[in-house]
Ligand SMILES: Nc1ncnc2c1ncn2[C@@H]1O[C@H](COP(=O)(O)OP(=O)(O)O)[C@@H](O)[C@H]1O
């Protein structure tokens with residue numbers, strides 16, 4: 349049997365998973381690390397903790413799987429995206445903490461660039477909107493605020509990387525400074541049509557070219573790890589940002605195939621093939637994981653509060669003791685009793701983009717119980733995701749394609765059967781949960797397996813993808829549309845008049 353090792357570096361934990369060549373999980377290890385909140389709206393990680401926890405889980409998973417490094421054909425890396433690290437090339441020391449994707453400190457820079465009318469330039473070259481979410485303006489913040497940083501960067505002394513790049517630097521003892529297209533496409537610095545760093549964008553943000561990593565396809569021999577780390581030197585053969593990796597792990601290789609990951613937030617991506625297409629409905633365009641040098645794209649929308657609303661029921665309301673209890677509580681009532689819950693705790697993401705919106709629970713009566721609120725909370729995850737899918741289908745049709753025909757799901761909250769049924773009812777299309785829901789890590793393993801010849805082609809991977817359960821819509825379409833209209837009405841109530 350051949351094995352592949354996936355390193356899955358997420359926002360709240362580092363995980364390592366060993367897969368066999370048939371895509372089955374052999375063993376998994378996970379460690380959490382510190383979230384650092386220096387000021388309201390700022391979120392940082394210690395890059396060394398990221399590396400230490402990632403390495404520890406890689407060692408632990410080999411032990412758990414009773415395997416040695418020589419049994420692993422290749423490593424795949426997948427990671428939280430946009431999170432920005434800058435370090436000294438000689439010492440390997442970060443010059444500042446990692447600025448996490450959730451961090452909003454670069455918003456004033458984005459506002460200034462928008463005022464200067466730069467939004468179109470960025471959008472046409474990168475597919476992204478000018479938002480503090482992406483790496484470019486975080487990197488600019490570091491160069492502007494860490495004393496001496498820009499001068500050092502200009503002298504070629506500093507390296508920039510997203511988390512994949514930081515991990516490969518560590519894995520090779522400073523030999524590799526490289527990233528893949530799907531991570532690079534989240535920086536606001538990459539021309540996604542040519543897959544090269546864009547001089548004009550670098551100039552606008554004042555980023556010296558010398559500090560940027562080489563950009564490679566997602567299935568590629570990126571580097572070999574230091575032999576002393578895991579017991580033998582191993583190739584790193586696949587790299588992708590976690591959401592594009594999940595799209596790949598869901599075998600969504602063709603235009604129109606879409607997945608939604610139900611984690612803390614929800615991330616929905618639809619493959620759009622080799623066509624670079626901008627959304628007319630509030631989504632961003634991003635590079636898909638690319639097994640070859642040909643650019644491939646996806647439309648993406650994100651919901652900020654997905655499974656996190658269940659955490660709030662647990663920690664904020666004390667309505668449940670563990671996230672898993674929400675289904676039983678919500679099922680104890682036949683419906684939400686007219687309650688509508690918009691969890692705009694941190695504003696609303698795509699397709700609304702309402703930064704100033706705040707959460708609302710409306711439709712309360714004397715008969716409302718915590719069970720109705722729990723049900724409305726679950727519905728809110730499905731409503732927000734349905735709004736994204738509607739936007740995607742409109743974009744797909746506008747580009748001459750068809751509306752999305754089924755939604756593949758993964759992530760921690762997709763185990764909730766009630767949520768999945770509500771989702772199918774609202775969407776009016778089947779919601780399909782695969783047997784392996786660790787699709788983020790699986791995607792990275794697939795990419796690594798492709799580049800080292802464990803897999804011959806994408807058809808082989810499509811054949812491996814297996815359904816656990818399909819949730820079919822049962823609600824009449826007219827009723828679903830009525831419910832969506834009620835949701836949109838509640839969304840309008842979340843911003844000040
Ligand atoms: N049975 C469940 N029903 C609904 N939500 C759940 C359930 N189990 C876990 N969750 C939610 O899923 C999220 C965890 O999913 P996970 O994929 O691990 O997230 P992340 O990768 O963002 O850390 C949490 O927000 C949790 O509240």
Ligand SMILES: O=P(O)(O)OC[C@H](O)CO
Nearest residue numbers: 358359428429449590591
């Ligand atoms: O680490 P996750 O799973 O929360 O994913 C974070 C995304 O990559 C942010 O864009």
